[in-house]
Every structure is written in C-alpha cells, then in structure tokens.
Amino acid sequence: MAPVRDLVNTVTTAFIRRRMADMKAYMEQPAEAQQRQFKELIQAAKGTEWGQKYDYNSIASAKEYAQRVPVQDYDTVKPWIERVMEGQANVMWPERIQWFAKSSGTTSDKSKFIPVSPASLDKCHFKGGRDAMSVYCSYYPDTKIFTGKTLVLGGSHKINALDSGSRYGDVSAVMLENLPFVADVFRTPERSIALMDEWESKIEKMAQATMKEHVTQIAGVPSWTMVLIKKIFELTGETDLRAVWPDLELFSHGGVSFAPYRTQYQHAIPHDDMHYLETYNASEGFFALQDDPTRNDMLLLLDNGVYYEFVPMDELGKDYPKTLAIDEVEVGGIYALVISTNAGLWRYLLGDTVRVTSLKPFRIQIAGRVKHYINAFGEEVMVDNTDQALAKACAETGAQVTDYTAAPAFTTDGQGYHEWLVEFATPPIDLLAFTAALDRHLQQLNSDYEAKRYKNMVLQPIVLHVLPTGTFYNWLRSKGKLGGQHKVPRLSNERTYLEEVLALA
Numbered sequence: 001m002a003p004v005r006d007l008v009n010t011v012t013t014a015f016i017r018r019r020m021a022d023m024k025a026y027m028e029q030p031a032e033a034q035q036r037q038f039k040e041l042i043q044a045a046k047g048t049e050w051g052q053k054y055d056y057n058s059i060a061s062a063k064e065y066a067q068r069v070p071v072q073d074y075d076t077v078k079p080w081i082e083r084v085m086e087g088q089a090n091v092m093w094p095e096r097i098q099w100f101a102k103s104s105g106t107t108s109d110k111s112k113f114i115p116v117s118p119a120s121l122d123k124c125h126f127k128g129g130r131d132a133m134s135v136y137c138s139y140y141p142d143t144k145i146f147t148g149k150t151l152v153l154g155g156s157h158k159i160n161a162l163d164s165g166s167r168y169g170d171v172s173a174v175m176l177e178n179l180p181f182v183a184d185v186f187r188t189p190e191r192s193i194a195l196m197d198e199w200e201s202k203i204e205k206m207a208q209a210t211m212k213e214h215v216t217q218i219a220g221v222p223s224w225t226m227v228l229i230k231k232i233f234e235l236t237g238e239t240d241l242r243a244v245w246p247d248l249e250l251f252s253h254g255g256v257s258f259a260p261y262r263t264q265y266q267h268a269i270p271h272d273d274m275h276y277l278e279t280y281n282a283s284e285g286f287f288a289l290q291d292d293p294t295r296n297d298m299l300l301l302l303d304n305g306v307y308y309e310f311v312p313m314d315e316l317g318k319d320y321p322k323t324l325a326i327d328e329v330e331v332g333g334i335y336a337l338v339i340s341t342n343a344g345l346w347r348y349l350l351g352d353t354v355r356v357t358s359l360k361p362f363r364i365q366i367a368g369r370v371k372h373y374i375n376a377f378g379e380e381v382m383v384d385n386t387d388q389a390l391a392k393a394c395a396e397t398g399a400q401v402t403d404y405t406a407a408p409a410f411t412t413d414g415q416g417y418h419e420w421l422v423e424f425a426t427p428p429i430d431l432l433a434f435t436a437a438l439d440r441h442l443q444q445l446n447s448d449y450e451a452k453r454y455k456n457m458v459l460q461p462i463v464l465h466v467l468p469t470g471t472f473y474n475w476l477r478s479k480g481k482l483g484g485q486h487k488v489p490r491l492s493n494e495r496t497y498l499e500e501v502l503a504l505a
Contacts, residue, residue, distance in 0.1 A: 012146040020134050026303050049090065102283070150187050152187055258278060310333075312335060402424060405497055
C-alpha cells in the first residue's frame with residue numbers, strides 16, 4: 001500500500017499547489033480583488049427580496065452600498081433568516097438554502113442559525129480548506145500529508161424542525177455532512193462517530209477508533225483536541241503522540257488562540273518537525289489562514305465570496321458606524337469585521353475584532369470579540385493581550401494552562417483589579433511569581449493597562465484563583481456546550497461568567 005499512498009500524495013500535492021498562483025495575485029492587489037468580490041455579490045443578489053428592498057440593481061459602488069444598507073447584527077436579520085429556515089426561497093440569496101450553522105447565541109437567543117448556501121459551502125468553507133492545504137504544500141514541498149488521514153474533531157448536527165428539508169449543526173459538522181464520500185478515504189473517524197451528539201462518549205469512541213489509523217494531520221479547536229489527545233494517552237499508555245501516529249506532521253487549529261496551549265502541544269508532540277497552521281473558519285465563512293509559518297498572523301482570503309469592511313473601535317455602538325474599505329485601514333489598527341457573503345449576510349457585524357498587520361499581502365491577527373474585553377477602568381484589555389501575557393508567564397515559569405476567564409472586580413474605595421480563574425495542566429511551582437509575571441507581561445503588552453496599574457493608583461495587582469481540574473469542563477457541560485466550537489469566554493466586562501464558574505468550583 002505504501003507505493004500507492006506515495007503516488008496519491010505526489011499527485012494530490014502537485015494538483016493542490018496550483019491554486020497558489022491565484023492567491024499570489026490577490027496578495028499583490030487586495031483592493032482590486034475585493035472590488036471584484038463586491039460586484040459579484042451585488043450582481044448575484046439583486047433579484048432577491050433583500051436586493052430589491054435596497055435596490056441592488058442601482059448600486060454602482062461600494063461607497064454607495066455602505067450609505068444605503070445599514071450595518072446589521074443577528075437580531076436585525078433574524079426575521080429574514082427565519083423565513084429562509086422555513087424553506088422560503090430567494091429571500092437573501094438566490095440559491096435554495098438547506099443548511100444552517102448553529103453557533104453561540106446573542107443576549108436574546110440561546111443560539112444563532114447562520115445560513116450556509118451551496119455557494120458558501122463550495123467557494124468559501126471548502127475553498128478555504130483547500131487553500132490551507134495549498135499554502136502548506138507549497139511551503140513544505142516534501143510533505144507526506146496525503147499518505148495518511150486527517151483526524152477531524154468536529155461537532156454534530158440535528159434535523160431542523162422548521163422544515164423537513166433543512167438541517168443545522170456546528171459548521172464543522174455541516175461541512176462534514178456535505179463532503180463527497182470519496183473524502184472519507186482521507187479522513188477519520190467514520191461519520192457515525194464524528195457526528196455523535198453526546199460529547200463524553202464521543203471522545204472515548206473517537207480515541208478508540210482513531211488511535212489505530214494512519215493519521216498525518218489533525219484539525220480542530222486546541223482545547224477540545226487536547227482532551228482527545230489525553231484520552232488517547234490514557235488508553236495507550238503513551239506520552240508522545242508520534243508513538244501513536246509516527247507520520248503526524250500538521251495540526252490545523254482555530255477557534256481560540258493557540259498561544260496558551262502551545263506548551264502543552266510541544267510536550268505532547270516533542271518534535272521539531274511538527275507543524276502548526278492557524279485558520280480562521282467561523283460559522284459565517286472561512287476568512288483567513290496562516291500563510292507563513294514564521295509569522296504569527298494570517299492572510300485574509302479575498303476571493304472566496306466575502307466582501308470585508310472594517311469598523312474602527314471608536315465607531316462601535318453607534319447606530320450608523322463608519323466603515324472602512326480594505327485600502328483605507330492602517331497597519332496596527334484594530335477593527336471590528338463587517339462581512340457581506342455568498343450565503344446572504346449583508347453588512348453583517350461578525351462580532352470579531354482584528355488587528356491589521358500587513359497591507360500587501362493583507363494579513364490580520366484576531367484581537368478578540370466585540371463583547372469579550374475588559375474596560376471597566378479605561379484599560380481596554382483585549383483577548384489577544386491576555387492570551388499573549390499568559391503564554392509569556394507560562395514560558396517564564398514552566399506552567400501549562402488548560403483554560404481561563406477574567407473579569408473586573410471592585411474594591412470598597414472605588415479602586416479595582418482584574419480577577420482571574422485559571423485551570424492548570426501543569427501548575428507553577430510559585431503561584432505568586434506566576435501571577436506577578438502575568439501582570440507584568442500584560443502591562444508590557446497594553447499601555448492603557450500599564451497606565452492604570454502605575455503605582456496601583458487605579459488598578460491593584462491581578463488576583464488569581466486556581467481552579468480544580470475539570471471545573472471549566474463542568475461549567476460548559478452545565479450549559480449544554482461540550483465540544484465542537486464551544487469555548488470558555490476569556491474576558492468579560494461583567495462578572496456573570498466568572499461568578500458562575502466560581503460557584504461550581
């Protein structure tokens with residue numbers, strides 16, 4: 001079988017690398033690529049009810065589009081999406097939409113249901129996955145990744161009760177269910193296990209099924225993938241994942257920052273030739289991927305059916321926020337993403353904030369969520385600040401973190417501090433030294449936090465609580481949010497999450 005696998009690898013690698021020519025074209029001309037996407041989207045949707053409401057037929061420019069169509073959020077488009085879920089056609093996108101990606105909800109809903117059109121499946125989600133492989137194979141031309149299988153740690157799906165022809169689930173499960181059956185040759189575990197709903201049984205069955213396979217790549221969220229790796233170690237008695245899968249060479253990860261987990265993965269896979277590739281694949285689309293392993297940012301995908309706009313942070317919360325086109329932003333600026341997509345989302349405020357790191361090619365880093373930050377004292381601490389500070393504190397002290405959350409706390413004299421709940425895989429020998437390092441690195445990364453911490457005048461030092469192993473897992477289970485893309489909210493400007501977790505601990 002080895003010669004056959006090698007031939008498949010050679011042919012597949014050569015074919016998939018051909019895509020790089022198109023990607024390099026938009027790397028050199030990002031604004032022009034986005035203009036083409038904008039025109040294609042407007043043209044495709046001008047006959048829909050949404051397109052007729054805003055007279056897409058007469059829109060001549062992106063500037064006119066921004067003036068005519070208000071920025072949307074899920075609550076404003078929910079009535080339109082509900083009609084699509086009921087089976088109505090040509091509402092927001094001309095194709096019949098039968099799949100919906102279920103993601104965490106808004107303040108008024110437990111869950112959001114994001115339409116996934118045939119076009120967005122093929123030309124956005126799947127295309128993004130193919131692009132990731134193109135980049136990887138181009139950077140590592142001697143790869144043997146297609147000699148084995150990809151272990152995909154996805155979610156589950158259920159039948160949508162609103163329409164017998166419609167279904168919903170985690171975006172990973174939606175993609176899995178729509179893959180051609182020939183793709184099953186290259187992936188594991190089998191669909192009946194991959195789409196299981198009960199997460200604890202699923203981890204057990206996934207470990208038993210996949211540890212006997214020839215796995216060369218893993219794709220998943222770092223937190224939940226580590227749960228699976230620990231289960232495999234428990235079943236096999238191994239402490240090096242290469243002892244289970246000798247040809248494992250790539251972990252494609254996304255969903256949360258990899259920084260707090262990097263040390264854990266280096267211990268689980270202690271090999272210099274193990275590669276990591278960050279992706280930005282949300283329910284609404286596949287937006288970006290790490291195109292250069294020597295950098296810590298991602299290339300924004302500019303020809304996959306998505307038109308991007310950028311909201312400056314000081315415009316957030318306004319009824320009519322100003323948006324910038326891709327050629328109007330600045331390197332180092334932090335912006336909230338607004339997207340228009342080939343699934344019928346129009347000027348949709350995604351909820352993520354990004355930092356622009358490069359203009360040509362156009363690259364970004366995920367800064368955090370619009371609602372996940374701490375700014376109780378003017379410190380403007382974002383998730384990427386805390387992820388990096390935590391990673392630096394771990395590197396300094398030898399600790400390994402499983403999960404964390406933080407929120408502001410207030411003293412009786414009007415001052416305050418940041419209260420952290422941390423679950424360690426490997427706790428620091430000196431907790432006080434770890435906490436001091438975390439506080440120090442956070443000041444180095446965020447000048448506003450540093451100013452508020454100056455001589456303890458506004459903010460006192462961080463107060464950190466160590467949680468028993470499994471506390472965050474139990475909190476997620478109590479919310480019915482085990483597995484898939486569910487994750488612990490890193491930061492909150494309110495104390496709701498923190499108090500709930502503390503009550504469990």
